[in-house]
Amino acid sequence: MGDTSLLLEIVKNMSKNIIESKELLTELDRVIGDSDHGINMAKGFSAINDKLEEMEGKDWGCILKTVAMTLISTVGGASGPLYGTGFLRAATVVEGKKEIDKDDVVNMFDEAIKGIKMRGKSNRGDKTMLDALIPAYEALKLAYEEGQNSLKAFKRAEESALEGVEYTKTIIAKKGRASYLGERSLGHQDPGATSSYIIIKSITEILEKN
Amino acid sequence: MGDTSLLLEIVKNMSKNIIESKELLTELDRVIGDSDHGINMAKGFSAINDKLEEMEGKDWGCILKTVAMTLISTVGGASGPLYGTGFLRAATVVEGKKEIDKDDVVNMFDEAIKGIKMRGKSNRGDKTMLDALIPAYEALKLAYEEGQNSLKAFKRAEESALEGVEYTKTIIAKKGRASYLGERSLGHQDPGATSSYIIIKSITEILEKN
Amino acid sequence: MKKIINGSDKVVEEMLQGMVKAHPEFIKRVENSNVLIRKDSPVKGKVALISGGGSGHEPSHGGFVGLGMLDGAVAGEVFTSPTPEEVYKGIKAVNGGKGVLLIIKNYTGDVMNFEMAAEMAEMEGIKVEKVVVNDDVAMEDSTYTVGRRGIAGTVLVHKITGAAAERGLDLLEVKRVAEKAIENTRSMGMSLTPCVVPAAGKPSFEIGEDEMEIGLGIHGEPGTHKEKIKTANKITTILLDKIIKDMKLKNKEVAVLVNGLGGTPLMELYIVNREVHRILEDQGIKVYKTIVGNYMTSLEMAGISISLLELDEELKGFLDDRAYTPAFRQI
Amino acid sequence: MKKIINGSDKVVEEMLQGMVKAHPEFIKRVENSNVLIRKDSPVKGKVALISGGGSGHEPSHGGFVGLGMLDGAVAGEVFTSPTPEEVYKGIKAVNGGKGVLLIIKNYTGDVMNFEMAAEMAEMEGIKVEKVVVNDDVAMEDSTYTVGRRGIAGTVLVHKITGAAAERGLDLLEVKRVAEKAIENTRSMGMSLTPCVVPAAGKPSFEIGEDEMEIGLGIHGEPGTHKEKIKTANKITTILLDKIIKDMKLKNKEVAVLVNGLGGTPLMELYIVNREVHRILEDQGIKVYKTIVGNYMTSLEMAGISISLLELDEELKGFLDDRAYTPAFRQI
Numbered sequence A, B: 001m002g003d004t005s006l007l008l009e010i011v012k013n014m015s016k017n018i019i020e021s022k023e024l025l026t027e028l029d030r031v032i033g034d035s036d037h038g039i040n041m042a043k044g045f046s047a048i049n050d051k052l053e054e055m056e057g058k059d060w061g062c063i064l065k066t067v068a069m070t071l072i073s074t075v076g077g078a079s080g081p082l083y084g085t086g087f088l089r090a091a092t093v094v095e096g097k098k099e100i101d102k103d104d105v106v107n108m109f110d111e112a113i114k115g116i117k118m119r120g121k122s123n124r125g126d127k128t129m130l131d132a133l134i135p136a137y138e139a140l141k142l143a144y145e146e147g148q149n150s151l152k153a154f155k156r157a158e159e160s161a162l163e164g165v166e167y168t169k170t171i172i173a174k175k176g177r178a179s180y181l182g183e184r185s186l187g188h189q190d191p192g193a194t195s196s197y198i199i200i201k202s203i204t205e206i207l208e209k210n
Numbered sequence C, D: 001m002k003k004i005i006n007g008s009d010k011v012v013e014e015m016l017q018g019m020v021k022a023h024p025e026f027i028k029r030v031e032n033s034n035v036l037i038r039k040d041s042p043v044k045g046k047v048a049l050i051s052g053g054g055s056g057h058e059p060s061h062g063g064f065v066g067l068g069m070l071d072g073a074v075a076g077e078v079f080t081s082p083t084p085e086e087v088y089k090g091i092k093a094v095n096g097g098k099g100v101l102l103i104i105k106n107y108t109g110d111v112m113n114f115e116m117a118a119e120m121a122e123m124e125g126i127k128v129e130k131v132v133v134n135d136d137v138a139m140e141d142s143t144y145t146v147g148r149r150g151i152a153g154t155v156l157v158h159k160i161t162g163a164a165a166e167r168g169l170d171l172l173e174v175k176r177v178a179e180k181a182i183e184n185t186r187s188m189g190m191s192l193t194p195c196v197v198p199a200a201g202k203p204s205f206e207i208g209e210d211e212m213e214i215g216l217g218i219h220g221e222p223g224t225h226k227e228k229i230k231t232a233n234k235i236t237t238i239l240l241d242k243i244i245k246d247m248k249l250k251n252k253e254v255a256v257l258v259n260g261l262g263g264t265p266l267m268e269l270y271i272v273n274r275e276v277h278r279i280l281e282d283q284g285i286k287v288y289k290t291i292v293g294n295y296m297t298s299l300e301m302a303g304i305s306i307s308l309l310e311l312d313e314e315l316k317g318f319l320d321d322r323a324y325t326p327a328f329r330q331i
């Protein structure tokens, strides 16, 4: 798919977008959670931003590991260890690589989701980030199988992630803080699914530019 | 001026009027005090109401002493001991009397004010009940000296008391809770002066009926 | 008005019952009264201390009844001083033969009602002395006024005086210690919100979303003035400056009380405490002991007060003595 | 948003500094961390207890660090669990060689971050065990959900477990006692107002002037449902009924915790406590010990929770043991 300068661009764009969405994500979390998802995520990605220089020239695995460890060691909450574990698992797939291909992308995504499921003891339909990530992953994989390029594939993933975000409005939360609301979580979109969508969109945006 | 059945009627009317003014007095105290003057006074005069039967047939001194002790033992706050002391001092003037005359009235009033001044270490111009009571007393005394009857005299006293209440709006409190406000007490009428006015008015109303 | 109560006329009675149920190992109630006294009252051979006033300041004063602090606390209606009769019942119940000291906060009503109670007790031959706490530096202390109010510093006076009484000093000595503690204590408060007296049902004053009230008492009375709301550090500076100006503390040691008015979270009290320590250190004033929490409240008011107590060797000793009460415990 | 703070990004740091300044005889801070530990940490020959979670619950958990309760408390941002790294720093600082027990409130974030910390510590050869407190009966405890939350009952677990550790029991024994305490503890809460997370700057939920939120957690999340506001006695009945239904308490003895959420005056807590005692007596449940106050708060939220801990002889013993911390003292 690309080299590590592309990855750095992507990481930078993720940080930018997440930081810009701080209030949106916090507001979503206020309604069905504890008003901190945007704050948490922005904190983590600001810290990542500060490490961009130090990541320069490193391989994919190394960069993703830095992203993961930074999230784990600065975010806290539920999203810190979950995203942290996701990025960490993705990193293991591409250890030492300076260039990656489509298979790597699919495997990274797959591993990340497995990691999040394991750490969160959660699954699709629980009204979490997984409801954006899993459909996105499936769309991406299918697109690649259909022979699409990465930009197209990520466009599809982004669309599916957004559908997943919409879908979270229609279900009752079974994991995370929103689950305490029971039926009252209906009608509201999940903050974590939303941040996942933003993360995927951040990849598409950079692919589009290149 | 009259016999003890008149006094009982007056006491009953005071209770009625004070209880009806509970909210007004509390609201006045909310603005420059601690929101309880109406509550305090209503509590005291309700207790007095409950003792009306037991006071029947007693002499002026005895009735006023009961009023005084009831106020002292139920009201609390600043107004309890002050009004209590006032009524107690008035009672000493008419001990054992079944009938009283104008001189008694003047002396009672005078003693009551002296008692309140002593207990409250306060004086005219401090923005307290004394700013209603002292002008009322002076007007009453003058009216009697001019040969007016008690109804006329109390009408004058009532008017002066009301002027006194108005006057309290123009001065800064030096005693009581309102004094903590400094300049901010300006423009607001004193709750205690207001209850004093109501007490005097309660006398006039009964004299008018008889 | 949002309150967890059963009716505005029942709050004091039900609260007292709930307190006794919560702390049976510390306190008991004098029958037919609103007076809470030490479980072991009257304590023989010890000067007894009584404090009290209107309710709504919890844990003051019932929470300080116990070993090393008060012998009795007399509760009036919310923000209304108790009647002389109630105070008198308290005096009689705690008198252990060495006399009774009344610790009164300087409010017209409290002073008058406690004085009348003292007169009643003296007529029965009980030795009664009084001290009046007036720690609030928000107002000028002029002879033309009623003088300063008693606010949160009263708790420090309870602690010091309680220790003196517990050590067995006699009535006049205990009174001397109390007066010294009062003389050495200064406080000042501020608030972000009014409070609602249950029976009144309305906020005690109006205040804007961006305003704070400075120099206010503990009965929901408005303060000396309003200001635009400021940072915790600025607020601390405003209060502490006024307190320190009124004392001579250079190279002295003090006890600090950062008091919450009821609705302010402990988090904010600690943030204020941080700045208190910074300022005092800056000015060469040494902090010997710090107390942070809700000690003298105004119902649910959001706000704080800061108190300083200037210490000497004698007062330090009393401050360090054991105390064991529902709301203040120290070994 | 009316708060006495210096900036929403500084509250935790400044609060921790203020806490250490307030309680230097109890606690110290682990360098470069948000961890408060016992002054005498690490205590040799004693299992160490660590708890923590997001800030905003003060005095939880730093206020319970001291003799007979916690060895360390790890503070996250407001309502956000601390990172594994922070918890790990705590574990290392308190480990006295007999192992460390983590007392975790059952929230996804807390559980995950503490678990990851435990994994880190175990890799260094430190014996770590975990227990998860889930006392909140507001929600069904089903395997399809994340299970019940940990709320104010956690404080009772700290007390019991702290006593077991202080007596010198070994790690697995202390863990057994903690699990028994957890198994025997149930709580439920309600509130009249939301709270405002400083960094969010907005009320955590909307609520009408005549409404209350029932069955809510301690992070400003809305509860299971809203109701019209009711009397203190009715509120107490609603909460206690749900708790009692979930336990078998007839002729049993319990400890009661009537907890304030931060903005509720003590007066109201005592009024609730009165009714708690009445109901329990009515149902033949004996109260062995009562605790009333702000122990597990949600910033400035006005509300309460009630917790019951079913006691047996062993737990009574631990409950009665000495504890001496900033916010819980008992001799």
Ligand SMILES: Nc1ncnc2c1ncn2[C@@H]1O[C@H](COP(=O)(O)OP(=O)(O)O)[C@@H](O)[C@H]1O
Binding pocket: A029, A033, A034, A036, A037, A038, A040, A041, A076, A077, A078, A079, A080, A082, A116, A119, A120, A121, A122, A123, A127, A128, A129, A130, A175, A176, A177, A190, A191, A192, A193, D079, D080, D081, D108, D109, D110
């Ligand atoms: N068990 C879980 N598995 C997957 N995602 C989860 C889980 N629990 C929570 N989340 C996600 O985390 C988001 C909340 O993150 P955040 O607000 O940062 O943490 P916290 O809930 O601790 O405050 C939720 O919106 C949800 O998408």
Ligand SMILES: Nc1ncnc2c1ncn2[C@@H]1O[C@H](COP(=O)(O)OP(=O)(O)O)[C@@H](O)[C@H]1O
Binding pocket: B029, B033, B034, B036, B037, B038, B040, B041, B076, B077, B078, B079, B080, B082, B116, B119, B120, B121, B122, B123, B127, B128, B129, B130, B175, B176, B177, B190, B191, B192, B193, C079, C080, C081, C108, C109, C110
């Ligand atoms: N020293 C005093 N002398 C005379 N009247 C006083 C004095 N102090 C207070 N008052 C009167 O008492 C009134 C307040 O009574 P109240 O509200 O019942 O008591 P409190 O001030 O204790 O709450 C004031 O409005 C004032 O008229």
Ligand SMILES: [Mg+2]
Binding pocket: A029, A033, A034, A035, A036, A037, A077, A177
């Ligand atoms: Mg959240």
Ligand SMILES: [Mg+2]
Binding pocket: B029, B033, B034, B035, B036, B037, B077, B177
């Ligand atoms: Mg008043």
Ligand SMILES: [Mg+2]
Binding pocket: B034, B036, B077, B078, C054, C079, C080, C081, C109
């Ligand atoms: Mg009053």
Ligand SMILES: [Mg+2]
Binding pocket: A034, A036, A077, A078, D054, D079, D080, D081, D109
């Ligand atoms: Mg959170």
